Amino acid sequence: MLSRHSIRVQRICLSSTKLSLTPSNLSAPRYNSSNHSKHVPTTSAVGVKELVQRDIRHAERLGVLEPAPADSTGFRKVLHSAIQLGKFYFRGAKLIYTRGKEVNAIKARVRAGGLPMTRQESRLINLQRRDVTKLIPFLVMAIVVEELIPVAAIYAPFMLPSTCILPGQLARIEEKKNLKAIASASEAQDILAKIRKSAVDGTLPISALKGTGSAVVVCGLLRLPTFGNDLLRTWRIRRHLDFLQTDDRMLIQEKEEDSLSDHDVAQALEERGLCFPSPSIIQKLSVKSQRARLKWWLDSVQDTPDNSGTTRRLFLLTEQKP
Numbered sequence: 001m002l003s004r005h006s007i008r009v010q011r012i013c014l015s016s017t018k019l020s021l022t023p024s025n026l027s028a029p030r031y032n033s034s035n036h037s038k039h040v041p042t043t044s045a046v047g048v049k050e051l052v053q054r055d056i057r058h059a060e061r062l063g064v065l066e067p068a069p070a071d072s073t074g075f076r077k078v079l080h081s082a083i084q085l086g087k088f089y090f091r092g093a094k095l096i097y098t099r100g101k102e103v104n105a106i107k108a109r110v111r112a113g114g115l116p117m118t119r120q121e122s123r124l125i126n127l128q129r130r131d132v133t134k135l136i137p138f139l140v141m142a143i144v145v146e147e148l149i150p151v152a153a154i155y156a157p158f159m160l161p162s163t164c165i166l167p168g169q170l171a172r173i174e175e176k177k178n179l180k181a182i183a184s185a186s187e188a189q190d191i192l193a194k195i196r197k198s199a200v201d202g203t204l205p206i207s208a209l210k211g212t213g214s215a216v217v218v219c220g221l222l223r224l225p226t227f228g229n230d231l232l233r234t235w236r237i238r239r240h241l242d243f244l245q246t247d248d249r250m251l252i253q254e255k256e257e258d259s260l261s262d263h264d265v266a267q268a269l270e271e272r273g274l275c276f277p278s279p280s281i282i283q284k285l286s287v288k289s290q291r292a293r294l295k296w297w298l299d300s301v302q303d304t305p306d307n308s309g310t311t312r313r314l315f316l317l318t319e320q321k322p
Contacts, residue, residue: 007136052150055168062167063187064088069299089142089149092163096131103128119250126243128130131161138164157220158225163200177223184220191217192318203311204318209234218317221273244272245309248301258291265290 036128048062060067065088095111106121107195117125138161141148152159153169184191191214198208209215215233219226224236251268260268274293296318304312 037205048151048154050087051154052081055150055153056085056164057164059088063182064167088166089146091320092161093135093139093142096128096135096161099124099128100132112219116251119254120210121246122246122250126246127162130157131163134159134161151304164181180220180226184217189223196315196318199315199318202315203308204315205299205311206234206238210316216313218273221317223270237314240271241310243305243311244313245301246271247271248298248313252298252302262290264289267292268294272313 003293056065059065065084068077072080103125106117106125109115110117111165139147139161141152141159143296149160150166150169151162151310154172157165157169157173160169190291193210195208195212195214198204209218210230215230215237218227218237219233222237222240224231224233247268269290274297300316301309301312
């Protein structure tokens with residue numbers, strides 16, 4: 001059974017992917033960062049030091065971190081905050097280990113011919129894979145210079161496991177993704193129209209993204225990091241489209257599309273770049289229109305062979321959505 005503090009960390013972890021997990025020892029109410037994002041300052045508004053302090057106070061108000069006693073001196077408050085952050089990071093790392101046991105149990109069940117993997121379990125495994133790749137560099141940073149972690153959350157959030165991100169940091173990360181997607185959308189129409197000329201029979205090869213600036217735009221629309229060269233960007237795009245292929249298949253097999261919550265539908269549209277021409281359009285579309293857009297995507301990929309799943313989805317990203 002997870003501790004009360006681990007459950008709090010799990011809520012933050014779930015909010016980064018908007019998952020709703022079925023295993024009883026991992027389930028926790030979803031923490032919705034949008035409820036608090038309006039209270040979270042941006043780096044342009046305040047300095048880094050003050051921003052880190054506000055993130056800590058914000059986490060204390062939400063009960064994620066334990067606040068210092070009211071009569072503490074300034075030094076004791078700083079020391080208390082450092083200790084609480086250390087505990088938070090330790091529990092976050094421990095949760096990845098605990099979650100790994102659940103992931104291994106799911107894989108073992110499937111290999112043994114038990115119940116097939118569900119979409120929620122598949123998404124949990126994908127989250128675990130991403131967190132494990134970040135864990136060792138994160139632990140090295142935590143041991144050597146722990147003070148750099150809050151700064152990394154501002155300038156390099158891709159380095160942090162989902163279990164080691166404070167609520168205020170998470171809200172700011174999501175805000176930056178949205179802003180990047182909006183910026184990409186403003187450039188997308190002309191660029192995507194150009195690469196669409198390389199389409200063949202409703203598919204678009206990944207090679208169409210080379211040397212045109214389109215890899216940056218597509219990464220932005222899919223809310224992926226844009227740093228690096230085109231080779232690294234196209235690798236991220238390919239990996240994300242592979243993830244979508246699995247997620248689409250599970251949505252179709254489980255006939256889960258109609259049972260998704262409004263929040264999960266909006267998330268599915270964001271993951272598929274269906275916020276085009278602007279992520280803000282999600283807020284303007286009716287729930288019915290959002291569900292129709294997701295249905296259009298799933299209908300468009302339903303009969304696609306696995307060997308052309310990536311190129312088919314890349315083509316759909318360049319299409320005009322209904």
